Amino acid sequence: MQRNLLLAICGLVAFGGMSWVGQAEDQKSPDIPRQIPEGPLGDAIRLGRDLVENTTSHRLSKPFVGNALNCTSCHLMNGTDQQAASFLGVATAYPAWSPREKTVITLEDRILNCFMRSCNGIRPPLGSEVSVSIAAYITWLSTDQLIRMNPERPAGPHAVPQLKDIAQADGQRGAKLYSERCASCHAANGQGNKENPPVWGARSFNDGAGLANVVQLASWLKVAMPLNETDLIVQEALDLAAFVNSHERPKFRLSEHMPPRDQLGTFNSKLRPEDADSAK
């Protein structure tokens, strides 16, 4: 009798301990689903995650990337960071209105557009293995979340908050800050090294990418950099963004980023590459 009671108490303690561990995990990452589905869908999700992490080197995505950046270079921790251009909950926002393409776009379209601009590459065909598996991975990260399509812009519920009431950005102050806070990783010449990606120049994002805009870059830096030490105040983020974007980077011309017509799938946009090269 006594022994049973003791066992019951032990059981309670053990059970309590387990649920506490579960809670702690939840607090760290409330939105990340734990289980990848079985079978081919699970394979696609795992492949998508691999492509997001190793975009420049994976044989499937490599042909479509034109710089040294992987998706995870900006969508930190394969998009599971809650703040830095998070992929969590993103699939709930699509199809969404896109002011840039002047039409309603799908999640797949949004992914492919990042290939053309942020990765300075060629748009993979809609429906290709690259496109579908990355969409599968990002959609999996929205498991159990409510659909809330975005009628204003192609952005999910954790999108980087855009800085408002912008003060004047000062690139000279930014240069000093860059050498103090950034150069140790991205190098004084902005070209980075094996572990740290280039932040300007031919191997960085092109001037049609979101981050090529000073306010957007500042907004992202505020929540993402310095890596693991995101303590910039708004003015510092702006000054740094002005400095980083004062350097040369590839020029975006839409027609140079479209595949041959027969490999296009569908380009869901009202922009025509032939006459929209001026459209950023």
Ligand code: HEC
């Ligand atoms: C140079 C940085 C950079 C790279 C590299 C990059 N992206 Fe992005 N991407 C962004 C930024 C910035 C946004 C806007 C995010 C926001 O507002 O939270 C964005 C938005 C997105 C969105 C829409 C997010 C939303 O909230 O709706 C998707 C999907 C996406 N990117 C996929 C990708 C994929 C897939 C790759 C790799 C092929 C990639 N991106 C590479 C910077 C980048």
Ligand code: HEC
């Ligand atoms: C401790 C090293 C470290 C420091 C310090 C650091 N970064 Fe980064 N940064 C990284 C890494 C690593 C990535 C890519 C993230 C990944 O792959 O996980 C990155 C990504 C970036 C990107 C997006 C990808 C690209 O190359 O364009 C920009 C922009 C950037 N950092 C700017 C800055 C700025 C500005 C500072 C200074 C405020 C800074 N970083 C400080 C390591 C660092």
